[in-house]
Amino acid sequence: MVSLRLSPRVSIIIPCRNEAGYIAGCLDSILASDFPQDQIEILVADGRSTDGTGELLARYCSRHSSIRLIDNAGGTTPAGLNLAIRASSGPIVIRMDVHVVYPPDYISRLVQALEETGADNVGCVLETVPADDTPMARAIAIGMSHRFGVGNSHFRVGATERREVDTVPFGCFRREIFSRIGLFDEELIRNQDDEFNFRVITRGGRVLLLPDVSCRYFARRTLSQLARMYYQYGYFKPLVARKIGRIMTVRQLVPALLLLGLAISALGALWRLEAAVALALILAAYGSLVLATALVAVPRHGLRCATALAAVLPTLHFSYGAGFLLGIWDHLLARSAPRLSALGLSR
Helix, strand or coil: CCCCCCCCCEEEEEEECCCCCCHHHHHHHHHCCCCCHHHEEEEEEECCCCCCHHHHHHHHHHHCCCEEEEECCCCCHHHHHHHHHHHCCCCEEEECCCCEECCCCHHHHHHHHHHHHCCCEEEEEEEEECCCCCHHHHHHHHHCCCHHHHCCCHHHHCCCCCEECCCCCCCEEECHHHHHHCCCCCCCCCCHHHHHHHHHHHCCCCEEEEEEEEEEEECCCCHHHHHHHHHHHHHHHHHHHHHHCCCCCHHHHHHHHHHHHHHHHHHHCCCCHHHHHHHHHHHHHHHHHHHHHHHHHHHHHCHHHHHHHHHHHHHHHHHHHHHHHHHHHHHHHCCCCCCHHHHCCCC
């Protein structure tokens, strides 16, 4: 643990919008930290919530002087992050998320790792947990932390040792990193962490995943919420690629290629037998993987959850793939502005 006598001041920045169901659990876990509370400031950038989040935050601010509410008129995550960074004062900045509950030693261990390793950004592994106890919610949590669901995203599926990675959730930074490489890109409503960490790495920095540090991330409750979330993730990935001049990882291409392969072979099947065979093979191969993953889940999670998982995996993949393909058109071909009216600002 970081020496209590020498603890640096830590600024925690949290963007939020319409998170009345999660904001209390998040803030309570931070306030229970073993890090010296007089060395913590918590800046919550609220995007003018309409569900009572603002009122809850006001009550927390009245009871805890360490919590400050920042008006995020733009309503987006990167705008809120940048407002909070500019308003913060600590030499160390930790970006946190409302959908998460943090263990008491979370801040201490991130700060210690940042100082010991000399990395520019350190982050944890997500323990993805259900938003409630329904089979669907449990299946969504499984899908979002399964290799077939999200590929080799190490912060989601876990790691066995410290490793340098392309991105981490809820990073812990030294303040000077923002002077050196800039703030978060406000055009990236989603995936702004990916682009920011790419800038860190390409300018000689290191992003480090700590496998023995984790936090509890609450997944979405319903298929529609999951679909919207992953559609948005997919939609903004091509914009990230345009900004950095490359695709960051191969895994982000796979859902779009699957969807494109299905669409092309389905269209071709109207005229060619070979295309119909290709369509059948793709569907059979993908369906077999989904079925096998669901069957493996039966002994541990039960039949109802496993059945829901068989719906979660295609929803996750096809939503992401559809968003990615539309993003290619908008961001790489048409070079148009993001379709914010269609996406909305909340997940």
